[in-house]
Amino acid sequence: MPQDGAPQNGAPGDGAADWALRPATLEDVEEIAFAELELFPDEAWNVFQLAEEIAHPTRRYVIAADGAGARGALIGYAGIMLAGDLADLHTIGTRRPGEGVGRALLAWCETQALAGGAQRMLLEVREDNARARAVYTAAGYREIDRRRGYYRIRGRQVDALVMARELTAEE
Incomplete structure (x- = not known):
């Protein structure tokens, strides 16, 4: 799991610039809203x-x-809610899919959840979002429920898959 401010590299041979993670601040709100x-x-x-x-x-x-200074253009963001021994992934998004940004954001959230006392992480993902589902499954998340019609996308309803994973300090 990358440390805050630690530079990351894009996929091999893709020519991507280095990127880094850092905690979000109120100064980031407008850029996150645009994303x-x-x-x-x-x-x-x-x-x-x-x-x-x-x-x-x-x-x-x-x-x-x-x-590397983590003050460049926003390429991704994520957020969790802590509630006792449970954490809920509220949002995660990346402008550069396929470069490991989403996986790094998820790992950061899991580390923060553990530090906050959570033992389990929950998330919801659109049923039709195959890329995100694959990332979550590879990270050890398993489907535990379905929320029918949870998302309303351009006049149609899409189910949310509820996924969960136990968190351990060895990660």
Whole structure:
């Protein structure tokens, strides 16, 4: 799992610039909101919702940014809610799929969940999002439930798959 501010590399041979993770701040809200609109236009959170999330004491949000200093352009973000021995992945998105950004964001969230006392992580993923489902399955998440019609995308309803994984300190 990469440390905060540690540079990451893109996929071999892809010419991608280094990138790094760092905790999100209120200064990041506007850029995250733009990414939300780009990545999730039908269900994007607004700047006020994002600011409330980032400022909330039981939430942990992270940014993936171009450049080793982690102050470059936002390429991904994620956030969790802590609730006792349970953590809930609220959001995760990447503008550079296939480069490991999403996996690094997820690992950061799991580390934060463990540090906050969580023993289990829950998440919801759109049934039709094969890429995200594959990442979560590879990370050890298993489907435990289905929420019918949970997402409303361009006039149609899409089920959410609820996935969970036990977290251990050895990770």
